Amino acid sequence: MSALLEVEELQVTFGGRTAAVRGASFRVEKGETHCLVGESGCGKSVTALAVMSLLARGGHRSAKRMSFAGTDLTSLSDREMARLRGNRMAMIFQEPMTSLNPAFTIGSQMAEVLTRHKGGSRAAALDRAAELMGRVGITAPGMRLGQFPHQLSGGLRQRVMIAMALMCDPELLIADEPTTALDVTVQAQILRLLANLKREFGLSILLITHDLGIVARVADHVSVMYAGEVVERATTAELFRAPQHPYTRGLLSCVPVPGRVQRDKPLGSIPGVVPAIGAGFAGCAFRSRCAHADETCTRAIPRRPAGDAHDYLCRLAPDWAELQPA
Amino acid sequence: MTAAIEVENLRCEFRVHTGLMSAEKRVIAVDDVTFSVPAGSVLGIVGESGCGKSTLARMILGLLKPTAGTVLVDGKRLFDLDRKARARLIQPVFQDPFASLNPRRRIKDIVALPLEAQGTFTRGEIDRRVAGILERVGLSAAMGERMPSQLSGGQRQRAAIARALVLEPRIVICDEPTSALDVSVQAQILNLLADLRRDLGLTYLFISHNLAVVEHVASEVAVMYLGRIVERNETDALFREPGHPYTKALLESVLTPEPGRGVPDIGLGDVMPDPANIPPGCRFNPRCRIAVERCRHEAPTRMVRPPQGMVECHLA
Numbered sequence: 112m113s114a115l116l117e118v119e120e121l122q123v124t125f126g127g128r129t130a131a132v133r134g135a136s137f138r139v140e141k142g143e144t145h146c147l148v149g150e151s152g153c154g155k156s157v158t159a160l161a162v163m164s165l166l167a168r169g170g171h172r173s174a175k176r177m178s179f180a181g182t183d184l185t186s187l188s189d190r191e192m193a194r195l196r197g198n199r200m201a202m203i204f205q206e207p208m209t210s211l212n213p214a215f216t217i218g219s220q221m222a223e224v225l226t227r228h229k230g231g232s233r234a235a236a237l238d239r240a241a242e243l244m245g246r247v248g249i250t251a252p253g254m255r256l257g258q259f260p261h262q263l264s265g266g267l268r269q270r271v272m273i274a275m276a277l278m279c280d281p282e283l284l285i286a287d288e289p290t291t292a293l294d295v296t297v298q299a300q301i302l303r304l305l306a307n308l309k310r311e312f313g314l315s316i317l318l319i320t321h322d323l324g325i326v327a328r329v330a331d332h333v334s335v336m337y338a339g340e341v342v343e344r345a346t347t348a349e350l351f352r353a354p355q356h357p358y359t360r361g362l363l364s365c366v367p368v369p370g371r372v373q374r375d376k377p378l379g380s381i382p383g384v385v386p387a388i389g390a391g392f393a394g395c396a397f398r399s400r401c402a403h404a405d406e407t408c409t410r411a412i413p414r415r416p417a418g419d420a421h422d423y424l425c426r427l428a429p430d431w432a433e434l435q436p437a
Numbered sequence: 438m439t440a441a442i443e444v445e446n447l448r449c450e451f452r453v454h455t456g457l458m459s460a461e462k463r464v465i466a467v468d469d470v471t472f473s474v475p476a477g478s479v480l481g482i483v484g485e486s487g488c489g490k491s492t493l494a495r496m497i498l499g500l501l502k503p504t505a506g507t508v509l510v511d512g513k514r515l516f517d518l519d520r521k522a523r524a525r526l527i528q529p530v531f532q533d534p535f536a537s538l539n540p541r542r543r544i545k546d547i548v549a550l551p552l553e554a555q556g557t558f559t560r561g562e563i564d565r566r567v568a569g570i571l572e573r574v575g576l577s578a579a580m581g582e583r584m585p586s587q588l589s590g591g592q593r594q595r596a597a598i599a600r601a602l603v604l605e606p607r608i609v610i611c612d613e614p615t616s617a618l619d620v621s622v623q624a625q626i627l628n629l630l631a632d633l634r635r636d637l638g639l640t641y642l643f644i645s646h647n648l649a650v651v652e653h654v655a656s657e658v659a660v661m662y663l664g665r666i667v668e669r670n671e672t673d674a675l676f677r678e679p680g681h682p683y684t685k686a687l688l689e690s691v692l693t694p695e696p697g698r699g700v701p702d703i704g705l706g707d708v709m710p711d712p713a714n715i716p717p718g719c720r721f722n723p724r725c726r727i728a729v730e731r732c733r734h735e736a737p738t739r740m741v742r743p744p745q746g747m748v749e750c751h752l753a
Contacts, residue, residue, distance in 0.1 A: 150619035151590075264709045294485040295646060296705050299690040303700040321619060324649075324692030328700050347696045365624035367653040368693050369676060374653065377631065380624035384589045 114138040115283055115315045116162065120175035123154070123161050123339075127171070130388055131157040133339035133396075139283065139332075144309060144316040146326045146347075149336035150362075152385055155319045158336070159285050162317075163202055164192045180282060198228040201276035205288040207268035211260040217271055218256030224278040236278075243274040246311075247304055266297035273304065277312065287319045302329055323366050327351055332420065335359050338388050338396035343423035353433040355415075356423040358397045395425070403427055439512060440473040441608050441640035442480075442497060447471070447506035449492050449664075453713065464713045466492040468664035470506070474657075476607070479634065479641040481655030481672070483648055483687065487712055489664040490644045494610050497642065499523050511607055521555055528601035532613035534593030538585040545571065545581035548599045555604070566603055574599045574629060591622035595629065602633065608640045615650060627654060648691045652676055657745070660684045663710050663720045668753075670746025680742050680753035682725050719751065727752055 116139040123132035132154040139145040147155040161172040162184065177184045179200060187195070196202075204210045212220055221243075222236035237256060244252035247270045260268060269289060276284055286305065290298035306329055309316055320326060326333055326347065333350045335343040335358065343356040354360045364379025383400040395412045398404040407426050416422045417429040449467040467489045474480045482490045495501040497508055499515040508515050510527050518526070528551075531537045538547055545567050552563045571581050574595040585593055594614065601609055611630065615623040631654065634641060645651050651658055652672055659669040660683065668681040679685045686703045704726045716723055722732040731751055742748045 150621060266709065295648070295690045296485060296686060296703060299692070299700055299703050300705070302692075303702060306700055322692070323620070323694045327694040327696045328692045328698060351694060351696045362621060363694065365620045366694055367627075367649040369649050369652050369688070369691055372649075372652045374656075374672075377628040378624040378653065380628060381621040382625075384591065384622075 113141060115141045115180055116317065117176060117178045118158070118162065118174060119177070121158060121161060121172065121177065122174065123157050123166065123170060123172045125167075125171075126169050128390060130390070130392075131170075131339055132161065132172075133388065135334075135336065135339065135341045137334040137341055137344060139315050139317050141282075141315055142309070142313055143331040144306075144318055144329050146330035146333045147317065147319045147336055148321065148323065148326050148333060150321055150385065152338075153336040154339040155336050156287055159202070159287055159317065159319055163196055163200065163285065164189070165196075165202075194228070197224055197276075197281075198279045199281050200283040200285065201279070201281040202285040202287065203269070203272045203276050203289050205291050207265065207272045207292075208260060210272060211268060213260050216257055216259055217263070221256070221271070221275050221278060224275055228279050239278060240274065243277050244271070246277075247271075247274045247308070248300075249274070265293055266301065269293065269297075269301055270304070273301075273308070277308070280312070281314070283315050283317065285317045285319070288321070289318070290325070291320075291322075298325075305329065323363060335362070338385060340396065340424060342397065342425070343421075345418070345421040345423075349418065349421050349434075353417075353430070355417050355421075355427075355429050355434075356397075356425050357401045357403055357427070359423075361400075439476055440509070441476040441478075441511060442472075442474040442642060443507075443509040443512075444473070444493075444497065445471050445507045445509075447493070447496060447508065448504045449489070449496060449501065450504045462713050465664050465715065466712055467496065467503075470664075470666055472659060472666065472669060474640055474642060476511075476640050477634075477638055478657065479643050479655045481651035481658040482642065482644045482661060483646060483651055483658060484661035485646065485710065487663075487710060488661040489712070490661050491612055493661070494529070494612050494642065494644055498527060498529055498610055524551060524554070524606075525604050526606055527608040527610065528604065528606040529610045529612060530594075530597050530601050530614045533617050534590060534597050535585075535617070537597055538593055540585050542584070543581065544576070544583055544585065544588070544596045547585070548581070548596060548603055551600060551604045567599075570599045570603045571596075573633070574602070589622075590618050591625055594618060594622075594626050598626075598629065598633070602637070605637070606639075608642070610642045610644070612644045613646070614643075616645065616647070623650070630654065648676075648687060649693070660687065663712055663715055665720065665749065666747075667721065667750070668742070668746065668748045670742055670748075671744060674742075674744055674746065680746075680748040681721075681750045682727055682752070683721050686724075719749075721750075 119136045121132050121135045124130050149155050160166050221240035222233050225236040241252040249270050290301050330347045334341045337358050343359045361381040394409040398408040412424050414422050414424050447470040451464045453462050484490050496503050549563050549567045552558045576595050615626050655672050658672050658675045659666045662683050668684045689701045689703045705724045708723045718734045719732040719737050722728040737749045737751045739747050
């Protein structure tokens with residue numbers, strides 16, 4: 112398998128001081144769903160925005176390597192990047208209402224994506240929009256094309272965003288918390304849709320989420336982020352079977368699992384809060400919350416391999432007994 | 438055992454204008470809701486957005502007058518009590534600790550406000566109580582000196598809990614108390630709420646859209662759909678053997694962290710529930726995959742479901 116998106120040692124700073132991403136590395140293989148998982152402030156959204164070259168003013172990115180389908184993204188001009196964005200790589204966000212223009216109809220916003228990138232007539236673009244709306248499970252697409260965003264429910268709006276992202280037949284879809292604002296029932300429908308589209312269109316998906324339930328059900332590979340670093344990478348099956356980083360283990364113990372509830376026992380939890388990382392910080396960012404921390408954690412931390420596609424950032428050696436396939 | 442909350446045939450209607458020329462419409466947000474919560478237990482309320490769960494909470498808190506029906510809190514009619522007495526009895530904890538705390542006051546002043554509003558506590562007594570409750574929810578005295586913007590989401594929710602408990606109420610209405618928080622913090626707050634309930638003998642009404650969380654905290658669960666409770670039962674029974682097809686769909690849509698299971702087809706279709714247009718017959722019928730002819734014109738009646746529950750479905 113070859114990687115569609117490769118990110119190595121990505122650094123993002125804002126105003127030269129705050130380090131939002133500190134050397135994150137991951138690869139999204141062709142046709143797979145890769146999840147970036149972590150809590151708020153861990154840098155997962157900033158990572159996605161850096162890939163898309165959409166950082167807010169004052170944001171600065173640098174990377175040892177950042178390539179998309181063989182193209183070096185760091186060397187592209189704004190113009191060249193704009194040609195790629197929305198075309199070969201598309202993005203959807205958490206709150207579809209803020210990503211849609213309230214003053215234009217769904218149809219005109221969808222058609223613009225295609226005419227802007229690929230040219231062609233508006234009528235042909237509207238046909239394509241209607242076809243894709245059907246594909247993402249919107250009934251009566253003809254009527255919806257003439258409606259405005261506020262006339263649609265949250266679930267429908269997110270479907271419109273997905274259809275819009277597919278207008279130019281992209282290779283990579285970046286989805287930043289696409290179901291967080293939706294009801295659980297609608298969430299299941301949207302995630303199922305994304306899984307089907309991945310199969311039908313041969314899409315690669317970079318899915319950003321804080322929800323380990325979503326990760327388990329849709330991801331092929333996972334990168335766990337903490338304080339701007341990828342602290343553990345593994346296949347989904349292995350990450351859940353044999354997590355190695357203390358943060359990953361802690362995160363998994365926090366999630367209540369239906370059917371396995373012990374009401375009188377407390378949930379696992381991680382004490383403390385995510386620390387603010389300033390310039391000149393060295394060592395493990397998780398050490399202030401970690402039960403295994405000692406003085407070596409203030410020095411540089413090695414990335415330890417724990418199998419073929421599994422590594423993590425910790426002073427502790429892997430638990431090989433746990434890593435043996437069951 | 439006395440019931441901490443008793444709700445009978447509760448109903449809430451809103452009148453809304455849908456457009457310039459269109460007629461006034463009636464939205465029935467809560468429709469004939471009846472339940473009781475024994476003292477010291479936790480009733481979980483689940484349902485999608487717009488199902489009326491927050492409207493129900495507001496009526497139980499006395500913030501909204503019901504169109505019909507009665508609410509008894511600790512055996513007393515809420516509307517017979519004045520605000521101060523109500524505040525000593527029942528308190529809310531809301532979803533968003535960023536919105537529910539005054540950004541321009543220190544944490545300890547925010548927590549002290551319910552005591553000051555009573556007008557019967559001395560300054561010394563107020564300071565003593567505030568210090569005690571802050572410590573109890575895991576906030577240091579130094580945190581009390583800070584402004585809300587200087588606290589993390591979890592710490593703010595602790596402050597909101599402290600404010601709710603400082604008057605030593607019997608009952609706390611938790612409306613999505615952990616939905617805005619990260620999972621590691623959510624677990625801390627859920628554990629704190631569980632400890633406080635045990636130690637202080639509190640009763641909770643716990644509203645959430647997260648069924649996994651509700652299963653963890655509640656002893657009994659009510660499922661709301663378009664203003665009605667369509668199923669209610671002891672938590673274990675409801676999760677093991679859901680009777681209503683909507684409860685089943687809700688349970689199936691919970692994505693447990695089990696790799697390889699994929700995302701289930703919950704089969705609800707893309708008709709979204711609209712409280713301004715409640716369908717005739719069973720209100721769930723347009724989304725129900727097992728609906729039969731009868732469901733389209735005849736509303737189901739409340740049926741007993743063992744061990745302690747009820748369900749409203751022709752086919753349960």
